[in-house]
Amino acid sequence: MPNKNSKLLQVCIIGSGPAGYYTAEALAKEENVRVDIIDKLPTPYGLIRGGVAPDHQKIKGVYRRYEKTSLGERVRFAGNLEAGQDVSLGELRELYDAVVLALGAPKDRTLGIPGDDKLGVIGSAEFVGWYNSHPDFAGLDPDLDISTVVVIGNGNVAVDAARVLAKTPQEMAASDLAPYAAEKIHAAPISKIWMLGRRGPLEAKFTPKEMGELGELQNCITVTDKDQIPDLTEEQLAALPLVVRKNMVHLKAFTGNRPEAGKKTLHMQFYSKPAEVLGEDRVTGLRLEKTRVENGNCIGTGEIFEIGCQMIIPCIGYRSVPLEGAKFREDWGCFDNQDGKIEDRLYCTGWARRGPTGTIGTNRPDGHQIAARILREVTPGGRPGGAGLDALAGRRGLEIITFGDWQKIEAAEEKAATGEAPRVKFHRTRDMLTAARR
Ligand SMILES: Cc1cc2nc3c(=O)[nH]c(=O)nc-3n(C[C@H](O)[C@H](O)[C@H](O)COP(=O)(O)OP(=O)(O)OC[C@H]3O[C@@H](n4cnc5c(N)ncnc54)[C@H](O)[C@@H]3O)c2cc1C
Known part of the structure; x- marks a missing residue:
């Protein structure tokens, strides 16, 4: 048969x-x-x-x-x-x-720099999974009794992580943010969020809609440094891909913003390459090298600077x-x-x-x-x-x-x-x- x-x-x-x-x-x-x-x-x-x-x-x-x-x-x-x-x-x-x-x-790609396994370095797969109720990450319980967070990456995942940390309970009311995460995030004394990229604004991978949202946050001012956002002529702008052109409009607008007392600041910083996570067991800061971009390649300048922070969220890709x-x-x-x-x-x-x-x-x-x-x-x-x-x-x-x-x-x-x-x-x-x- x-x-x-x-x-x-x-x-x-x-x-x-x-x-x-x-x-x-x-x-x-x-x-x-x-x-x-x-x-x-x-x-x-x-x-x-x-x-x-x-x-x-x-x-x-x-x-x-x-x-x-x-x-x-x-x-x-x-x-x-x-x-x-x-x-x-x-x-x-x-x-x-x-x-x-x-x-x-x-799985998160790791930073691959000294200290990237210190307490307080939490990859975006874990952090995003935590606030999204993923059973693998719900037990993460990050220490958010902190003032400064560094989000590493210039894509939409980095923007998501920064925005969720920046929004008020009212702004998240129509979301399905995990209640345990909402409780922790909204009680956290975070006043400063850095978003860092190794390359410049023209190379960034985020999309304009997500950029635009960063300009409309109720309790957070998004700022960019004037000297990092190129002053392009109409002609130069017109030659850029539409997505980049629209991003530039938002980033330019952010250069006019100033931190405001009582509000969080989201500082978007470009041309910054992580070199070492600082601290004993726990993160206390990030050492970085300034970069420049030549023909799309990121080149270290040898100029080192540090940012004090208690949490680092690398959003640099997955495996x-x-x-x-x-x-x-x-x-x-x-x-x-x-x-x-x-x-x-x-x-x-x-x-x-x-x-x-x-x-x-x-x-x-x-x-x-x-x-x-x-x-x-x-x-x-x-x-x-x-x-x-x-x-x-x-x-x-x-x-x-x-x-x-x-x-x-x-x-x-x-x-x-x-x-x-x-x-x-x-x-x-x-x-x-x-x-x-x-
Ligand atoms: C934080 C984040 C935000 C994003 N936001 C957006 C957005 O706003 N807009 C957009 O267009 N794209 C977004 N993306 C991209 C989008 O989510 C991906 O393109 C898409 O989910 C990839 O689909 P996938 O099916 O390959 O993988 P996944 O969506 O990851 O699905 C894989 C599935 O496999 C299952 N699985 C894994 N291992 C096993 C196993 N051993 N046995 C059985 N099952 C297993 C997992 O449980 C999961 O359900 C985002 C991505 C991330 C990480």
């Missing part, structure tokens, strides 16, 4: 972030494809839930699209299942015709975590692949494929391309797919969280919200599981 599943192409996607969902969305257009998206958390959507800033709910709204994919009959969410722990990649490759690594890049059975490039910080293919029947997409670059939308063509490649290259092999995964989970006593279970978690989080807040997120896996079982 032929196996009734023999014509179905069984695909497992590891990771339910944007890259995983865009891949599933494209695969699910084909009638003969069945997709299981597994995630180590009981909750889907990756950094949409645990990374994107809690006061940027509009951006988080993209999850509605992924929800649609999950509610279709060809895609299944299987949460609370960690590849490499609960189930090995080898086992998944036996159960499915193709496996896609969409694991993201959850993927290797998974046994998949080739990994230490130098890239992600999986070894050629156009998304690692080897036969094994693919990667999103940040696990290309590193931590681009926006949420960048993962769409990436996911769609991998889906097209799988449909071209892999034929159904009569593998058991989801039924096999369920049987394995049953044998191991693993509790798989379905999309229906997740919807119960989501409903409980929404019910717990008060005022303008959209939800109060669970930050402990056991509480999520309890809500799912209700």
Whole structure:
């Protein structure tokens, strides 16, 4: 008797972030494809839930699209299942015709300077995960009884971290900032936040909308140094990419700002390369070298200066975590692949494929391309797919969280919200599981 599943192409996607969902969305257009998206958390959507800033709910709204994919009959969410722990990649490759690594890049890149492991140096993956209720980081409990924070990086993650530290409770009222983080941040006596970049304003990676927000903070004045923002003619401005041009307008405006008594100051400083974290066990300051930029390259000038601070948040990029059975490039910080293919029947997409670059939308063509490649290259092999995964989970006593279970978690989080807040997120896996079982 032929196996009734023999014509179905069984695909497992590891990771339910944007890259995983865009891949599933494209695969699910084909009638003969069945997709299981597994995630180590009981909750889907990756950094949409645990990374994107809690006061940027509009951006988080993209999850509605992924929800649609999950509610279709060809895609299944299987949460609370960690590849490499609960189930090995080898086992998944036996159960499915193709496996896609969409694991993201959850580890911080380190500064790589003396003292970067001192207490008070907290990478953005940890810090952002903490204020976003990610179960891996909810226990971080940073010491915020401090006056000065240095945020290192000139991208939107640095802007997010600085803004969340700068905003008032009223400004965060419509957010889903973790209540334990809100309590700590809003009670913190922080008066000065530095945002440092090694290069200049023309090379910065943040986007104008995020820059604009820094000019509208209720209780924080954003300042830039006049001598660091070039005086460009109309013609020179017009020659710049639109994003840079718009950023320059904001940065120029900030040069006219002055610190105000009773308000926090966010000082954006360019041409500053971290050289050493100062302090005994705990951070007391940062030593830096002034730089100049030549042909896009950052060159140290030898001029050293110091900033006193009690906390440093490097926002300088991320790395993927290797998974046994998949080739990994230490130098890239992600999986070894050629156009998304690692080897036969094994693919990667999103940040696990290309590193931590681009926006949420960048993962769409990436996911769609991998889906097209799988449909071209892999034929159904009569593998058991989801039924096999369920049987394995049953044998191991693993509790798989379905999309229906997740919807119960989501409903409980929404019910717990008060005022303008959209939800109060669970930050402990056991509480999520309890809500799912209700
Ligand atoms: C702080 C921050 C803020 C951002 N803000 C914005 C923004 O405002 N706008 C924007 O366009 N982009 C933003 N981005 C970028 C955007 O979030 C990424 O482009 C996108 O999330 C990458 O998608 P991904 O699916 O590759 O990875 P992720 O979103 O990280 O998803 C990976 C998933 O894999 C799961 N996983 C990991 N390991 C395992 C395992 N072993 N087994 C099972 N599951 C596993 C994780 O739990 C996670 O759900 C932001 C990024 C960060 C870090």
